[in-house]
Amino acid sequence: MELENTAIAAGENPQEQAFSRAAILLLKGIVSRGKDEALWQDILSNQTGLQDYFRRLGLTLIIDELDEYAYLRQEENSGLPHLVPRYPLSYNLSMLLVQLRKVLAEYDRAAGSSRVVISFEDILRRMEPFLPVQINEMKYRQSVEHLVRAAMRMGFLQKIKGKDTDYEVRPILRSFVDAQWLDDFAQRLEAYEKYGQDRHADTVAENGEGEMMDELIRDDD
Template structure:
């Protein structure tokens, strides 16, 4: 007896499921980056949720904003007996990076409240001005800007800023809307308390240790 072969109609969804799982394990899936894959995700999201649940992950999907990613289920959702090793890394952030994330999140909220365009684009100089007033005074302006650019590059690596191509002009960045999913009201409230303590001791000592970043949207570790 010959073994039954999958029909094209069943083989295609299975192939899409595999491609989707691999793409999500690598990082964030954006609608504007791959509309075909995004459409497949909307069709197969129930199966994707079941598949990644076995790995201790959950699918976060925002159709309105056009992004999807995987995050580790909280320990409260898993019994001690069934807890799995964490696939999505939690990385501690330095205080300046945490500060810049909070400022960008607030800037995004202000931008949304104003209506209009859906893409928040900031120049490098605008981002520098956002954060510099919160950092200790420095007699070396160039060194301070270099430090802030290092923090900006870190946030680009984390996936919350996207560097835009410019034709010889100053660098500019799009604030990715996925930032709203990671920096929520509770995160901001906790950070505001830390910021107040930091400003109180700005003249001396080291700033408080960096916040632990939720789950980086850059993929599984």
């Protein structure tokens, strides 16, 4: 693979090594300035070269300098195999992302601090109408913890250091769960809410997390 050959050849050239490291880590997932300042600067300084390189792979490099993150978007019509992970969403995970997007919208209106932080207790409160009644509170908390871990793996939540129950809602969620995504989701929200309320009222425990949807998180711009 060209990327691997480039990485091997980059050993003696610091500029090529920086380029290869940036390309490899972008292929692995979301990059944020807060996690790696040196990597962020490498992406900015190699922006044109990285864009040209990824274009040949059917990918678009998205850089948000305001919120300080970068990621790759798959061009659906490229005819090339998918390199960017695609995440099928369950009903429960879809509802969690909608609730987190609402938190970002509330922050945008309030224009508060630089980070949007939500507590696990607040997540529990927001999700309660959409999850079925569990046998006990512990099982309900475990269900929500499972969803939170999924959102963290996708890069939309990040645990606050030193605070085990607080999470940062990462700004990149705005790009993935954007106005078009929310508009499409809103067309089905009434049915989803009825489904969630029916499950919430049903005292019979369910084994699964809900029927998997074909929906994928993506930037629909």
